[in-house]
Structures are given as structure tokens and as C-alpha cells.
Amino acid sequence: MKVHEYQAKEFFAHYGLPVDSPILCRTVDECVDAYHRLGSGRVVVKAQVHTGGRGKAGGVKLAASEEEVRKVASDILGMTIKGYVVDRVLVTEAVNIDKEYYVSILIDRKSKSPLMMLSRAGGMDIEQVAKETPEKIEKIVIDPLIGMADFQARAAAYKLFDDKAVVKQAIPLFKNLYRLFMEKDASLAEINPLVLTKEGQLKAIDAKMTFDNNALYRHPDVAELNEPTEDEKKELYAKSKGFSYVNLGGNIGCMVNGAGLAMATMDMIKLYGGNPANFLDIGGSSNPEKIVDAMNLLMSDQHVKVILINIFGGITRCDDVAKGLLEAFKSIKTDMPIVIRLTGTNAEEGRRLLQNSHFIVATTMADAGHKAVEAMNNL
Known part of the structure; x- marks a missing residue:
């Protein structure tokens, strides 16, 4: 779950x-x-959207x-920045910047620990730095059983700063950032x-945080900030109906029973030159209502x-699935080509029950993939 910069800064301020x-x-x-309330003469106006690259898109101006x-x-x-419409901005006092740095803490799946990343090349081009000159990014693995010790x-x-006075400012800053990361179950x-600044002070002039969705029940103050995107709303709807859904942006929609088969189906569509629109695992039910919900999604x-x-069809019988589909499509009106492959019990x-219906019936998985891509190419 993402939060806006102004919300992340509220957490930052609370943690010192x-x-x-x-x-x-x-x-x-x-x-x-x-602008008048700040009374600083110079201010920065910053777009608040759930995406990066705001500065390059013209969403941050003095x-x-x-x-x-x-x-x-x-x-x-x-x-509009990367598909997000800006409906709010942050107005903040401009600071006299001397140097810019990058600091983050995230979950490192390799070490199964929090990982601190630092760079003296902070700013808008940090992604380019990571890609072209990765040696400029320092990484420190933090033992979650010990936490960020003073020596770390x-x-x-010292990896970022040469001045001892600045180092003294940075030590509590890093420790508080780690404490915030752990106590709020953040993923970034x-x-x-x-x-x-030119006055010799460290300041976090931008803030970004994401949180572990599975831990939101422990943090109602974080959960109430959730603003799901349209795709995330669909995923939440799917979850409420008992199936798993992830939007992929293609044009061939997939409805499959079983996560492994769903992954194989998407691979097959790509193999035959198509673009899968989604991952959708409806589980083992042939309930017509569930099929209607999945089709509407x-x-x-x-x-x-x-x-x-x-x-x-393993435990679920294919004839029951066919009956469920026919019953479901009594309430679904669509001219969209629908390819179906049934195999198993x-x-x-x-397949016999589906003959002479508006379904395009396939006998094998490869046959289904070819027919789906062919139907797409014929539109």
C-alpha cells in the first residue's frame, strides 16, 4: 500500500x-x-500522486x-502524471540545497532482512544511477533481531558524509528511519x-513509504490512508468474491481454475503471439454466480x-462446469469471442453440452491458445 508524500512526512515528523x-x-x-502563511518568499509546489517521476513530468516547480x-x-x-490526475499539491518552503543524497530502507528477499541503501548521487536521476553506475549505491544489511546498532x-x-558534524546529525536520523520502518511494518x-543545506543542516525534503498490506490490520492509522487505484479496487473485489485477480494490461482475458494452470495459460498466450489481460484464478467452484462475477470483472x-x-476438472466435474457456464450466460449479454477448454473428469x-452455444470450444490447451489468439487477430 502506498501513501502520498505529505502523509509519509507526517510519519517522518512523528518519528523525529x-x-x-x-x-x-x-x-x-x-x-x-x-504561500502567504509560509512567508518564506520562495516555495515549492509539488504534485501529490502515487507515482515517481513527478519532477521530470513538470509536477514540481519553484x-x-x-x-x-x-x-x-x-x-x-x-x-496527468503516468495516468494519475493531480487533485492536490503540497506547498512547502524552499531550502538552500548544497548537496543531495539518497537513503532508503527496504526488504531484501535474498538476506531476508531489512536493507539500507545509500548514495551520494541522490535526486531525480537515482534510477539511472542504479542502472548505469551501481557501484555508487552502498548497501547495508540490518539484522532484524538486533536492529540498527549505533556502529551501523x-x-x-560515513558512507555519505565526510564532515563529522553532519555525521552526528545523520546517526539519529538513520536510526529513527529504521525504527519507523519496523514499527509500521513498512516495505519501503x-x-x-x-x-x-548551505546552512549545514540535513533535511528530508521528500518522503516515500509503502506498507505491507498483510500487516494493515495492526495499523489502523495507516490503513485509513489507503486510496486504491482502479486496478487495486478490482483486486479487492475479486478477493471479496473468493478468487485471485491481477491486471496485466493485455487484451485476452483469462479465467482459469488453479494458480499454476493460470500461469501456464498466460505463458501459452504469449507463446502464440497474444497478450494476456490478467491472472484470474476462480478456484474449484462451478457455481454460476461465481462465474458471473468473474465474467463481469x-x-x-x-x-x-x-x-x-x-x-x-479434477474434483470439479467438467459437465458441472459446463452447466454452470450455460446458466451464468443466461444473465450475461456479450458479443465478445469466448474460447473454452475443458479437460479432466x-x-x-x-464439451458436448457446450456444442451449438456461442462458446468456441477447444479440445486441448494448445488448441485453446491458438483459437484465442486467432479470434483476437480477426477482430
Whole structure:
């Protein structure tokens, strides 16, 4: 689960991290009022969306007068950044930046421990730094049974800073960031950039946090900040109906019983030149209501043009599945091509029941894959 920068900064401030005093605004007039309240002369107006790259997209701008604030806020509010419409901005005091650094703590699946990452090359191009010059990024594995010891925090600080006075500021900063990360069950706590001002002070002028969804029940203060995207809403809907769904952005919708078979079905579609729209495991039920729910979920995706239903009948009998599909499609109206493959217990009986229906019946998995891709290419 992601939170906005202003929300992450509230957590940072609560844990003693040096952040500014930003003001959240939703209108141009609120931005102008925030500018006067801050009284700093220069401010930064920052788009608040659940994605990175805001600066490069024009979503972070400086302003030094009421007129500039009004113009900048008008430009940013309502703009679209990577598919997200900006409906709120943060107005904060500009600082005199001397140097920029990168600091984050995340889960390292290799060591099964928290991992601190640091770089002297912080800022907007940190992804490029990681790709082209990975040696500029330092990594420190933290033993979760011990936590961030003083010697580790000191060693981390010396990897970034040469001045002992700055190192003394960084040690409690790193320890508090780790404490926040652990106590809130975060999966990422990132400061980019962590800046050293010309006055010699460290300040986190940006903040990013993501949290473990499985631990939200322990943190109602975090859970209440959740703003699911449209895709996440679909995943939550699928979960409430008893099946697993992940949107992949393709055009051939998949309805499969069993996670392994669902993965193989997506691979098969790619092998034959198609693009799977989703992962959808409906489990072992042939309940018509469940099939209706799954079909409605697939058809709610405007990119889906063809649907492939791939069912292996083990405990679930294929003739029961066929009857369930026929019953379900009495209430579903669609001209979309639907390819179905049934195999396993009573497969022949199931296929016989589906003959002379609007389903495109396949005999094997490969046959189903070819027919689904062919139907897509013929549209």
C-alpha cells in the first residue's frame, strides 16, 4: 500500500526525522494562501500522486511570488502524471540545497532482512544511477533481531558524509528511519533527496513509504490512508468474491481454475503471439454466480476483447462446469469471442453440452491458445 508524500512526512515528523512544514492544498486559492502563511518568499509546489517521476513530468516547480504560485498551481492541478490526475499539491518552503543524497530502507528477499541503501548521487536521476553506475549505491544489511546498532548507523553516515558534524546529525536520523520502518511494518521508507543545506543542516525534503498490506490490520492509522487505484479496487473485489485477480494490461482475458494452470495459460498466450489481460484464478467452484462475477470483472476491463476459459476438472466435474457456464450466460449479454477448454473428469460430456452455444470450444490447451489468439487477430 502506498501513501502520498505529505502523509509519509507526517510519519517522518512523528518519528523525529527532519522534515519541512508542508501545507496540503486542493485549489489555486489555497496554494496562494499557503504561500502567504509560509512567508518564506520562495516555495515549492509539488504534485501529490502515487507515482515517481513527478519532477521530470513538470509536477514540481519553484515559485517566488503570489503570481508565480498562482500560475504554477494552475499548471500542476489537473495535470496527468503516468495516468494519475493531480487533485492536490503540497506547498512547502524552499531550502538552500548544497548537496543531495539518497537513503532508503527496504526488504531484501535474498538476506531476508531489512536493507539500507545509500548514495551520494541522490535526486531525480537515482534510477539511472542504479542502472548505469551501481557501484555508487552502498548497501547495508540490518539484522532484524538486533536492529540498527549505533556502529551501523555511524558506518552508514560515513558512507555519505565526510564532515563529522553532519555525521552526528545523520546517526539519529538513520536510526529513527529504521525504527519507523519496523514499527509500521513498512516495505519501503525512502528519502530522495536527503539534502544538506548551505546552512549545514540535513533535511528530508521528500518522503516515500509503502506498507505491507498483510500487516494493515495492526495499523489502523495507516490503513485509513489507503486510496486504491482502479486496478487495486478490482483486486479487492475479486478477493471479496473468493478468487485471485491481477491486471496485466493485455487484451485476452483469462479465467482459469488453479494458480499454476493460470500461469501456464498466460505463458501459452504469449507463446502464440497474444497478450494476456490478467491472472484470474476462480478456484474449484462451478457455481454460476461465481462465474458471473468473474465474467463481469473481465468485461469491466476495456482492453479485453477476447476471453479464454481454461478449466481442468479434477474434483470439479467438467459437465458441472459446463452447466454452470450455460446458466451464468443466461444473465450475461456479450458479443465478445469466448474460447473454452475443458479437460479432466467428464470432459467429453462437458464439451458436448457446450456444442451449438456461442462458446468456441477447444479440445486441448494448445488448441485453446491458438483459437484465442486467432479470434483476437480477426477482430
